[in-house]
Amino acid sequence: MRVAVCVKRVPITGGRIVLTADAQAIDTQHLGFTISPHEECGVEEAVRLIEANKGESVVLTLGPAEAIEQLRDAMALGIDRAIHLRTYGREWDGEATASALVEAIRADEAAEGRFDLIFFGNESADSGGFQVGIRVAYALGRPCVTGLKKVTVEGTSVRCEQEVEGGRDVYVVPLPAVLTVKEGLNLPRYPSVPGRMRARSKQVTELNPQRPEPRLELVKLAVPAGQGRRAESLGAGAAAASAVVDVLEKAGLV
Amino acid sequence: MTVLLIDDHTEVSRQALTLARKFGEPQAVALDSFSPFAPDALAAAIALLNPSALFAAGTERGNEVMARVAARMGLPFAANCVAAEPGDPVTVTRLRWGGSLLEEARLHSPRPLITVAPHTVSPDNGPPPAQISVDSPDNGAFVVQVSGHVQPTNGGVSLAAAKVIVSGGRGVGSKEGFAIIEELAGLLGAAVGCSRAVTSAGWRPHSDQVGQTGTKVSPEVYIACGISGATQHMAGLKGAKRIVAINSDPQAPLMLNADYTVTGDLKEIVPAISAEIRKRR
Numbered sequence: 001m002r003v004a005v006c007v008k009r010v011p012i013t014g015g016r017i018v019l020t021a022d023a024q025a026i027d028t029q030h031l032g033f034t035i036s037p038h039e040e041c042g043v044e045e046a047v048r049l050i051e052a053n054k055g056e057s058v059v060l061t062l063g064p065a066e067a068i069e070q071l072r073d074a075m076a077l078g079i080d081r082a083i084h085l086r087t088y089g090r091e092w093d094g095e096a097t098a099s100a101l102v103e104a105i106r107a108d109e110a111a112e113g114r115f116d117l118i119f120f121g122n123e124s125a126d127s128g129g130f131q132v133g134i135r136v137a138y139a140l141g142r143p144c145v146t147g148l149k150k151v152t153v154e155g156t157s158v159r160c161e162q163e164v165e166g167g168r169d170v171y172v173v174p175l176p177a178v179l180t181v182k183e184g185l186n187l188p189r190y191p192s193v194p195g196r197m198r199a200r201s202k203q204v205t206e207l208n209p210q211r212p213e214p215r216l217e218l219v220k221l222a223v224p225a226g227q228g229r230r231a232e233s234l235g236a237g238a239a240a241a242s243a244v245v246d247v248l249e250k251a252g253l254v
Numbered sequence: 255m256t257v258l259l260i261d262d263h264t265e266v267s268r269q270a271l272t273l274a275r276k277f278g279e280p281q282a283v284a285l286d287s288f289s290p291f292a293p294d295a296l297a298a299a300i301a302l303l304n305p306s307a308l309f310a311a312g313t314e315r316g317n318e319v320m321a322r323v324a325a326r327m328g329l330p331f332a333a334n335c336v337a338a339e340p341g342d343p344v345t346v347t348r349l350r351w352g353g354s355l356l357e358e359a360r361l362h363s364p365r366p367l368i369t370v371a372p373h374t375v376s377p378d379n380g381p382p383p384a385q386i387s388v389d390s391p392d393n394g395a396f397v398v399q400v401s402g403h404v405q406p407t408n409g410g411v412s413l414a415a416a417k418v419i420v421s422g423g424r425g426v427g428s429k430e431g432f433a434i435i436e437e438l439a440g441l442l443g444a445a446v447g448c449s450r451a452v453t454s455a456g457w458r459p460h461s462d463q464v465g466q467t468g469t470k471v472s473p474e475v476y477i478a479c480g481i482s483g484a485t486q487h488m489a490g491l492k493g494a495k496r497i498v499a500i501n502s503d504p505q506a507p508l509m510l511n512a513d514y515t516v517t518g519d520l521k522e523i524v525p526a527i528s529a530e531i532r533k534r535r
Contacts (some may be wrong), residue, residue: 013485015507017354026355037450037467037486095330123317123333125466125486127350127357130317130333130369131324138325143294143397146318161404164314165414169291170402183467184460187453215330217343219358221350231499231509237518241526244498245534247514251475251496253418253442254531 001055001153002112005046005119006101006133007039007074009067010126023220025091026126035070037183038121044188045151045181046119047078053153056080056112060104062097063087068204075199076191082204083108093214094127098135100209105140117158120180122147129216137178145171146180258305259383260285260296260319266311268377270370274309275380277340277366282383285315288390290400297322298395299388305365307340312369324367331367332359336374338366349374352466352489373493413445413462413469418477419494421447421464423487425480425501425520429457434524435479441531447471449481465490479520483508500524 011031018027035043046057059074061067062085071082085100092100109115118140120133137144149168150161156175161168163182191199234243248254257278261267262285274280283303288295293315300308300323308323310316312334324331332338336356337347343360349371350357361368406412413419420439422432432446439446447464448457464471465487472493479500481487488511491497499512500520509515516523 013351013354015482015484017351017485093330095324122314125351128334128352129331131321131331134318134321135325138322144322145398146293147314167406168404169400170404171398172401173398184453184463187456187460213362215362216332217360217362219345219360222356222358224353224356231512231515234498234514234516236516238522238526240516240518241523241530244514244516244523244527245530247496247498248442248475248531249534253475254534 001049001053002058002115003046003049003055003117003119004058004060004105004115005039005042005074005079006060006136007035007043007070008061008121008124008126009033009063009070010036010124017223019221019223023222024218025221033066033069035073036121036125038123038125038181039119040188041183041185042119042121042181043074043077043079044186046117048186049117049153050080051078058083058108058115060101061085062092062100062209064089071204072196072199073191075202076195077189078195081202083207084204085207085209087211090211091127091214091218092211093216094129094131095135095215096212098132098139101132101136102139103209104207105136114176116175117153118176118178120178122180122182133178133180140178142176142178143173144178144180145173148179148181149184151179151181151185255306256281256303257307258283258300258303258309260300260308260310260316261383261385262286262311262313262316264311265377266313266316266370266372269373269375270309270311270316271380271383272375272378273335273338273368273370274307275378276338277307280309280383281386283386283388285310285319287388288396288399291315292396292399293319293322294398295391295395296388297326298391301326302389302391307366308368310369312371316369320367320369327365329365329367330361330363332361333369334371335368336371338368340366351485353492354485354489413447413464413471416445416471416473418442418444418475419447419464419471419473420444420477420479421449421481422452422479423449423481424451424455426452426457427480427521431521432457434521434528438477438524438528441528444477447476449484449487478508478512479524481508482506483511
């Protein structure tokens, strides 16, 4: 079995987002970075599938030189090798990201064989475009199921559970397929020290796709005005309990 | 010129309709045109209508079908917009980071595809759109279709619909530490929530997580215990009416974004609140 997972490097924003002076990006000088949360579960699922079925798992990302960190993180968890589509500074829109990934996937499949499954996050944590995985699926002519909380390979098909109001909808589609997943699909493992060591020597293929002019073009970012809450202190420690219950009583809860 | 709305018959679709009217007189295609739900078939049928502009609610399904139309038609797509103006290019304002950032963008497309972020646009009082029916595409488009349903397993109060939520963060300290959170929730008939740090540590199931990648909640009262208030968490709290924050750090972002705060050790404060409620009953 061959499984691919596509991830995105995003900053860990913490409590307050600060923008760069030109309002083109988040000021990340003092921030750490991570794989977008939904995709962490995609990585874990890919690793589990290959542990159970044997074969090969590949992680892909489109991002700056530093995105090698996220590829190493994924390989530390058990992904076999990585493909890095390098970018240089400016953001790529979802359409351009998808076409570059399609080209990289086609080239890898021509050399190594078809991916039975390709995982994406349902949407990225930062730009939240809700489209890259779906675009890749259509370009490859494969079925795509989105927003998944459970994935079970059953022979030549895959059973998918999608979270909806009042439970989960089930889809069964033939392999090969493209699946977009959500956090909660599984509980991703922590990387082990030997895993980190092994990741250092795993293969990373670097590609340099050309950035087309985006058709969804970022002009500038802005931090929305606050919600206008003015915190009223009810005091400190257990002595404040009575004031808290007053608030709950006023809300008709006690 | 056909402006279309993918209509899920909710308030959010009426908000999408309001933005759509700037682009022409919208007609509506039902999200449930095919039953059970078949998102690829719906996208194929909509693409055949070749709309000059297409709008939908920025819900999971609205975004999904729109992305499928975008992929089929080879067009760009702007998700979760709060504003849109026709022109060449179309200008939009859209949400990033689950609503923690706004992006001003240009959509260079002869046929704009736009979803509207829930509860960000005031619906107008204009007439409802004419409903049009769609033709069934070929059978291949029905490969992706709902074939079953699984009922939720947890019998507790649903987080998304809860009127009151008592929620715990890293400050709760452990899985066992949630006993005092559950006790208070039980007294208030509340749902128990938590932050992402808690589910990542395995203290609570992901179904309890409030936030950008968890559940978005809209309770009357949200009691946050030992939660710092990262943007990931706050993105799930935009619909909360009143927020009570309990934290040892008075400068924690959630303490600065709450309506009421208590500073101190939640392990003393939460049981004291439960005791006070029992006393008054």
